[in-house]
Amino acid sequence: MQRRAFLQLATGLVASSVLAGYASPLWAGTKEQIGEAKRFRASRRYMQTSFGRIAYVERGSGEAALFLHGFPLNSFQWRGALERLSPYRRCIAPDFLGLGYTEVAPGQSVAPDAQVAMLIALLDALGVGRVDVVGSDSGGAVAQLFITKHPERVRSLLLTNCDTEHESPPAAMKPVIALSHEGKFVDTWLAPWLANKTLARSPQGIGGMCFADPTDPTDEAIDCYFTPLVSSPHRKALVHAYAIALENNPLAGIGAALRQSRVPTRIVWGIDDTIFSFAGAEYLDRTMGRSLGIRRVPNAKLFYPEERPDLIAEEARKLWKTV
Template identity: 65%
Template sequence: MSSKTFAAEVKGVETASVERERGPVTRMHRRELLIATGALAVGTLAGCASGGGPRQTPPGTRETLDAAAFRASRRFVETRFGRIAYVERGTGDAALFLHGFPLNGFQWRGALERLSPYRRCVAPDFMGLGYTEVAEGQSVAAGAQADMLVALLDSLSISTVDLVANDSGGAVAQLFVTRYPERVRTLLLTNCDVENECPPPAVLPVIEMARAGTYVDQWLAPWLADKPLARSEAGIGGMTYTHPTQPTDEAIEYYFAPLVRSPRGKDQVHAYTVALAPNPLAGLEPALKRCTVPTRILWGTGDTIFSQASADYLDRTLPNSRGVRRIPGAKLFFPEEFPDLIAEEARRLWGVG
């Protein structure tokens, strides 16, 4: 394939944006091509952020916030919900980053590095995932997670945030913005649950494994022990990451070690998984239609967990939506793979840089 042909393919990442006044987006049909050349695509996406601002990390260069740096930055806040783990970078107005399942705040390391010159960036670990220690008897359902975030922000003396979310973190974000609209300046949503797809059908077998107490031992433990397996088509990589080199060894270790290596960790992640049903967003649509928070939606078209229709649902339901940008071929956890894209869209939504 010529360099000109590839450039035309990748250009779709920058131009496939759906605004209210525009017609339907034209999708790239050769998804396999994008994924097969994903390593080069990552480098191309690094150039998406326009104008000045944070330095751009060249392809293959180690992030400043590697696992060791992230671990060293981890802090805890004591709340009635438990000891909430979080990482914070930057100063000024705050931005709150909500991760997906079964990940933790490490998912946002690239975005934190790029956006900390503009915001006080806070990435917590949800109750039941990561390094947060849940209080005895505490619910870890999405509604309780939203209330926990209020306690965390109050402890950090943060009154309002720009909210950025992915996957099940997007469900929590929708509950948070409808319950506490005065605390949210802007909302940036990536592939996530919506009311009529919560939980998505692909997650139902996982919930059943968690109910039986087997999810960690059947899926997470083997992935932690065999990282190439984790990146394979049968692992979390093939299911939810765009490029076959993802997630990295250190990411797999950081995500799954606290969930696998103690009975408490197993119990907490099983509780989180079971709490994904029944639908925590049931009946939320009227409240979303009253939400006036400026919202931008980024949606990977290669996602096999959440449907493309869910992006359109959010766009037409949220009255102050700034439209949908579709990312050709990108799977569920693309925010981790393409942090420059997240930074570009966040800065535009925030009106900075």
């Protein structure tokens, strides 16, 4: 989605009063999907840290893998991958500060550097030393900061479409950041999508922007992602703070540290993404000190890991065999 289209969407939603009458057919979901969401909620845990009460899901045992989600999603993004990979790793998927169900401590920053520090605190509290990191979207930016600040804690890195040094934030985020400065992003985009699932899955919604399947995201996923974010003025402010923290490139100057990294890194990129260009994958491949190459994923947009968990599991298992 180009910046012009994003701006048109924002303007249209603010100006239009027809959203309430926008027909949205009831989507009951399959029994499997509804059961999946219920099981995920039931498995959510919380860890009290100085950063706040961190929500996370953990499955499996043995060596640990850490899954870092995108914006404005939460750990539910990785449900399919966790199911497939928990026989091979202790899979840990937290909700970032400011997103999902994590309860942020008063005055706590939600910027990428703070996210890294929070992850270290969470892993320490869980008794986890080294991890295999899997990152998507802004979670991929946090993953890059994580491996440069704490290389001794990382065995391997799997990156899907995400921020890179020369595309952080991407142009598509600029209207999101502008609306966040005005305190309007949540009410302009997320609240209407939550209220109207058909709109959310339309070309003007998160579905058309970030998912290849027109039936995605499901009603259950939309509820899981956006309900906590619209729940109070405080939560809305945290979402806005998260977006604003991406404005001044958090990856600026990281290239030298990435070149020095000895962490085996695999890049798996959806080539139909309109948010992040394929040039980002090429940058990572030539910059990472130990890149294991790029896999191009056709018919895949930004949040394809949610739609293609088998592919993520396949690539993760191949990568983990190298360490």
